[in-house]
Amino acid sequence: MGNDIKNRRFDAIVIGSGISGGWAAKELCEKGLKTLVLERGRDVRHLKDYPTANKYPWEFEHRGQMPKKVEEENPIVSRCYAFREDAAHFFVKDQEHPYVQEKPFDWIRGYQVGGRSLLWARQTQRWSDFDFEGPARDGFAVDWPIRYNDLAPWYSYVEKFAGISGNKDGLPQLPDGEFLPPLELTCVENYFKDFVTKNYKDRHIIYARCAHLTQPQPMHLEQGRAQCQKRTLCQRGCPFGGYFSSNASTIPWAEKTGNLTLRPYSVAHSIIYDEQKGKATGVRVIDAQSKDAIDFYAPIIFVNAGALNTNLLLLNSISKRFPNGMGNDNGLLGKYVAFHNYRGRISAQYDGFKDFTTDGRRPTSAYIPRFRNVFKQETDFLRGYAAGFAASRPMKIDGNAFGLQLKENLMKQELGPWSVNSHIMGETIPKESNYVALDHNKKDEWGIPQLSIAVDYDDNDEKMLKDFFEQMTEMYTKAGFINIKTTDSRQAPGLDIHEMGGVRMGHDPKTSLLNKWNQLHTCTNVFVTDGACMTSTSTQNPSLTYMALTARAVDYALKQLKQNEI
Numbered sequence: 001m002g003n004d005i006k007n008r009r010f011d012a013i014v015i016g017s018g019i020s021g022g023w024a025a026k027e028l029c030e031k032g033l034k035t036l037v038l039e040r041g042r043d044v045r046h047l048k049d050y051p052t053a054n055k056y057p058w059e060f061e062h063r064g065q066m067p068k069k070v071e072e073e074n075p076i077v078s079r080c081y082a083f084r085e086d087a088a089h090f091f092v093k094d095q096e097h098p099y100v101q102e103k104p105f106d107w108i109r110g111y112q113v114g115g116r117s118l119l120w121a122r123q124t125q126r127w128s129d130f131d132f133e134g135p136a137r138d139g140f141a142v143d144w145p146i147r148y149n150d151l152a153p154w155y156s157y158v159e160k161f162a163g164i165s166g167n168k169d170g171l172p173q174l175p176d177g178e179f180l181p182p183l184e185l186t187c188v189e190n191y192f193k194d195f196v197t198k199n200y201k202d203r204h205i206i207y208a209r210c211a212h213l214t215q216p217q218p219m220h221l222e223q224g225r226a227q228c229q230k231r232t233l234c235q236r237g238c239p240f241g242g243y244f245s246s247n248a249s250t251i252p253w254a255e256k257t258g259n260l261t262l263r264p265y266s267v268a269h270s271i272i273y274d275e276q277k278g279k280a281t282g283v284r285v286i287d288a289q290s291k292d293a294i295d296f297y298a299p300i301i302f303v304n305a306g307a308l309n310t311n312l313l314l315l316n317s318i319s320k321r322f323p324n325g326m327g328n329d330n331g332l333l334g335k336y337v338a339f340h341n342y343r344g345r346i347s348a349q350y351d352g353f354k355d356f357t358t359d360g361r362r363p364t365s366a367y368i369p370r371f372r373n374v375f376k377q378e379t380d381f382l383r384g385y386a387a388g389f390a391a392s393r394p395m396k397i398d399g400n401a402f403g404l405q406l407k408e409n410l411m412k413q414e415l416g417p418w419s420v421n422s423h424i425m426g427e428t429i430p431k432e433s434n435y436v437a438l439d440h441n442k443k444d445e446w447g448i449p450q451l452s453i454a455v456d457y458d459d460n461d462e463k464m465l466k467d468f469f470e471q472m473t474e475m476y477t478k479a480g481f482i483n484i485k486t487t488d489s490r491q492a493p494g495l496d497i498h499e500m501g502g503v504r505m506g507h508d509p510k511t512s513l514l515n516k517w518n519q520l521h522t523c524t525n526v527f528v529t530d531g532a533c534m535t536s537t538s539t540q541n542p543s544l545t546y547m548a549l550t551a552r553a554v555d556y557a558l559k560q561l562k563q564n565e566i
Contacts, residue, residue, distance in 0.1 A: 005297070016306060023551055024302040029255075076107070080108050106494035128148055142508070154548035162244040163217070164178065165210050189205065191353070203371045204369055205368055206369065207366060225242065225248055232361045271314070280525055280526050281297055283295070305530065311337075312436070330511065337500070338501050341427075341464065343488050351418075354415075387468070396413070420481055426461060436455075505518065
């Protein structure tokens with residue numbers, strides 16, 4: 001690109017190329033802005049850079065498992081279910097990008113073009129006003145400056161482009177969206193769905209909405225994507241574009257406009273603030289390979305580096321005006337970080353439907369929307385939890401033999417009872433004591449302070465987990481499930497990969513960092529639309545909300561730019 005300043009000026013800069021960064025790039029480029037997307041990791045091109053996408057199991061040296069030495073060298077990322085031989089190349093290794101754990105925190109990252117959009121679980125649920133009104137109603141965090149009606153048209157907008165499979169369920173706590181046809185639930189999932197509907201007025205089992213093209217529309221075909229093949233090898237990168245990712249969807253769409261400049265190996269160091277102009281003018285980047293510092297300039301900056309890295313970047317953006325980090329007049333930058341509690345699992349068996357099994361694969365499951373404290377406070381903890389639910393029928397295989405006897409046993413496969421499983425996704429309460437900060441005594445290889453993370457569970461989380469076990473055990477028992485077992489994984493925060501907050505939205509600059517349009521209150525040409533902006537976490541998977549917030553913020557930014565307001 002060269003060092004000539006003219007070649008380093010753009011209409012907009014986007015920091016990060018994951019789910020929200022990809023959407024920022026698409027919207028800005030589509031609207032005619034010459035846009036620079038900065039990605040700290042390597043380039044990953046759709047189709048071209050999915051090396052394991054079509055490999056058979058026997059083509060992997062270790063049959064998919066990670067060697068013991070690799071696991072020992074990477075104890076944090078090895079805890080992630082998708083860190084296997086087929087997708088390990090999309091994950092950050094522990095020693096490559098260290099951070100400080102004031103309290104145990106498993107920070108799972110993917111540093112490449114597309115970020116974690118290549119690795120996400122693709123679950124997509126809208127928020128409702130029960131979620132946006134939660135802090136104001138329940139007295140925690142601060143009031144969200146938006147409500148469901150503010151975001152509803154943007155949910156529709158991004159759903160149509162991304163492609164979301166689902167049912168119209170008519171639930172006030174989980175608004176319906178723009179859906180492609182759903183896949184089927186298994187007979188036991190349908191049985192449990194009907195049982196719960198008949199026996200619990202406030203509880204529901206539904207098809208889990210997911211970002212898979214079950215029936216591609218012209219918009220998806222125009223993106224070059226095809227129908228989901230139900231291979232369930234999604235973490236390898238999908239050569240069909242059957243699930244939504246930045247790589248298969250938003251980034252190629254932005255490139256088609258001719259307005260995108262994508263720069264991988266670009267570690268964002270800080271946002272440049274002009275004291276005379278009273279606004280941000282660009283981004284300082286450390287070239288990941290040469291270690292050279294390079295400045296890029298634009299009148300609009302979207303920060304989409306991933307929740308914790310966005311906090312890190314803003315904290316490191318020091319100026320005379322912002323000595324404690326950009327936008328941090330109130331000292332709250334990096335504070336009130338929250339996440340989703342995934343510790344609880346409950347399994348059982350069902351002895352019915354012996355004349356049925358399943359055939360083929362399915363990239364989603366059933367889903368239990370939040371039912372605690374929705375319409376009124378009814379428990380000794382704040383907020384609630386959603387849950388995944390799945391039922392399948394595994395084979396009974398006797399592997400307790402050797403040689404010929406083992407071969408004969410393996411040939412005698414027979415179906416066992418149905419296995420049912422559920423896991424919690426609990427809303428955690430943002431607290432000032434859950435924070436991230438810079439450790440100026442420890443720097444990474446690009447000279448940037450490492451991030452220190454102090455995030456933990458609290459008594460509210462423990463009460464919620466106990467209630468999940470009690471309620472699900474009751475429901476399982478009444479439904480006739482047997483051999484019920486509860487498990488508390490006691491996993492550290494972070495393994496949920498739903499970290500949020502630190503740069504929260506709000507009405508008041510004294511208690512929040514961003515306004516209702518995702519602008520920094522005190523530097524209005526900087527927008528934050530990734531997980532860092534979240535005021536609270538709700539129980540829903542967050543990615544769809546990031547997409548909608550991003551599209552909405554870009555629309556507003558362009559209107560403000562035309563009016564010379566930013």
